[in-house]
Amino acid sequence: MLVEDEALVAMLVEDFLTEMGCDVVGPAMRLEPGLQMAATADVDFAVLDINLAGKHSFPIAQVLRERGIPFLFASGYGVAGLAEGFETTPVLQKPFDRGELEKAVRRVASIG
Template identity: 55%
Template sequence: MTERASLSGKRILVVEDEAIVAMLIEDILTDHGAAVVGPAARIETALELADGEAIDAALLDVNLAGATTAPVAERLRARGIPFAFATGYGTSGLPAGFESSPLLQKPFQEQDLTAVLSRTLEA
């Protein structure tokens, strides 16, 4: 299955506090046929969306204005929703307990984003 096909029709929660980055992710995902849930720029908003929305997968910026998105990841894991983290710090930037989670290294290109989310959805 191609990355475009694997994202088509999927609902992806985007948790990102940088507006430009969130808009870029949203554009890429919608170009690939996905529906974006959010984007959420605050932990509280992300938790509300994680609890109340139908979501196929999520992309979580590790750090939202100094707060870790680990609580959102925990909520998604409890619901059985796959997710990937995005960070510029590599695996050392991942929250404790999530070191083996899929990772999108910032800065990224379109194919990096689609590949990580496609693999996340297939897992």
């Protein structure tokens, strides 16, 4: 599952994930559709942008956590932008390449 508010970045990360052999659900590009998706989607892991058009994606992360779905953050803010309770969640600093994404995904989820 992919949550990313910037069109170009969403397209790129989607491509990366597809190349890694994932079936991508999303992208969700705003908080509300992201929350809906997090509550219902049947996924192995999620990549979350932190800033969604001015709103933080932490509520989405909370839903995923409650459902036991692993996730990681991708953000232009880096580690500095993390909210309380998510300090240990891995953060990919934008921009990143496919290798970095793959490594981070392997850290949080066991995927084929």
